Amino acid sequence: METRASSPISHREALRKAEQSIAKAKDAVSKDLHRLKYHFMAPAYWINDPNGLIFFKGEYHLFYQHYPYAPQWGAMHWGHAKSKDLVHWEHLPIALAPSEPYDNHDRGGCFSGSAVDDNGTLSLLYTGTMIQEDGKVVQTQCLATSQDGITFEKYEGNPVISAPPEDGSADFRDPKVWRHNDLWYMVVGSGKDGEGKALLYKSANLREWDYVGVLAESDGRIGTMWECPDFFPLGDRYVLMFSPMGMGHHKTIYLVGDMDYETGKFTWDQMGDIDHGFDYYAPQSFLDGKGRRIIIAWLNNWDWMPWYKDFGPTYQNNWCGAMSFPRTVELEPDGRLKFSPVEELQVLRREHVHLGNTKVTPGKSVLPKYVASDCLEIKAEFELAGCKAEEIGFVLRASEDSTQQTLLSCNLQTKELRFDRSRADGWSEGVQTAKLEAADDGVLKLHILIDTSVIEVYTDGDRTVMTNNIYPDPGSVNLDVFTVGNDVVMRSIDIWKLSSAW
Incomplete structure (x- = not known):
């Protein structure tokens, strides 16, 4: 040095x-x-x-x-x-x-x-x-x-x-x-x-x-x-x-x-x-x-x-x-x-995808392939009233064969937010968790920012925030929603591809 x-x-x-x-x-x-x-x-x-x-x-x-x-x-x-x-x-x-x-x-x-x-x-x-x-x-x-x-x-x-x-x-x-x-x-x-x-x-x-x-x-x-x-x-x-x-x-x-x-x-x-x-x-x-x-x-x-x-x-x-x-x-x-x-992030929003009232079923993909990107903003809402699913989550920055992937999940039984980067890139290690609060209106809301080598997650009305670095291959950009144990209704999801600020 x-x-x-x-x-x-x-x-x-x-x-x-x-x-x-x-x-x-x-x-x-x-x-x-x-x-x-x-x-x-x-x-x-x-x-x-x-x-x-x-x-x-x-x-x-x-x-x-x-x-x-x-x-x-x-x-x-x-x-x-x-x-x-x-x-x-x-x-x-x-x-x-x-x-x-x-x-x-x-x-x-x-x-x-x-x-x-x-x-x-x-x-x-x-x-x-x-x-x-x-x-x-x-x-x-x-x-x-x-x-x-x-x-x-x-x-x-x-x-x-x-x-x-x-x-x-x-x-x-x-x-x-x-x-x-x-x-x-x-x-x-x-x-x-x-x-x-x-x-x-x-x-x-x-x-x-x-x-x-x-x-x-x-x-x-x-x-x-x-x-x-x-x-x-x-x-x-x-x-x-x-x-x-x-x-x-x-x-x-x-x-x-x-x-x-x-x-x-x-x-x-x-x-x-x-x-x-x-x-x-x-x-x-x-x-x-x-x-x-x-x-x-x-x-x-x-x-x-x-x-x-x-x-x-x-x-x-x-x-x-x-x-x-x-x-x-x-x-x-x-x-x-x-x-x-801060709301100024919205100036970077470009292509936008919106889905409403979508049933998420275990083992089935629901998001279109063209949402894939290494630079995204995601806002999703899930219906919890009557929901029997054990877990709801996202597969982030995944390769085509899923050998690389980062998992963000919300366990509805243990009330736990979980970020697993153990398969993110062959470099990162660790699983991080936080207490997940049940929304008063029976809706789980997630706000996710993805930017090449960092993911920021906001939930519980922005009272629970989690930030982690990952270093996947540039081509590992696939995104999907998953559920474990039963179906769940995704009331809405908005995905924006973001332009570079540099």
């Missing part, structure tokens, strides 16, 4: 070298048939956590963790893109590169953070990470600013927070900043003695920060370290999101509760999973010009399998990682959250 951060270098020179590396690889990378059609990707090489999501001067800005020298994790940079509609993205020059003592190391760099609009100045708060000669990891919080929204200067007084508080530990990263009344607030992810924590700071100017205290912490069940915390108001309540380390398949958690700015304490009474899949990590939120709270996450995770299995075969073609399709976050009357793909 190449490295580009081991010796002193100016920020401008570090950015220039990174851009040169991307320029050499991007044309060849763009020809890979596993590249996604409407999910965001870097032009080449490695991408992970979304950073600095912000609606700024009428445009959406997406920054992201980026290693521009190889298709695997290395010294972190901040990639950058912008969009007018959350679908079509324009790549911009890399915004941040390791260049200073506090963020300059081969396995460190400019770690995750957030962006705010400071009276017209686009300001990035990020974690500078370095590793000392004794192997000790030092993480600090740093500031960079831009007047044009493209070129960023690191604050000469960095780091703005030079050490964790006594409540934290050396794991001290991923600042998320927001404004409340006349002050800026920052939540930083940490952990201590095996308990994850969100640490709270406040500032009048983004440069001098006072530690307030522990905003919230694990009760012994919610992970050992809280990565990429995000805190925001929603309706008359507040939401704390984070990715907990040490919780197995629970990759993204949300807590709903109340915030007391006088004490700096968040008291929660509702907990849930943002996504139940293998591949959804570090979601970050922002408020857009329409008043929507939107989240985007990294389409992968850190600890499901060894990295070479976990991150997929695309590294062989010099790219690795992508972002989830943007989702809105809404508060339900019962205090839970729902997550729906």
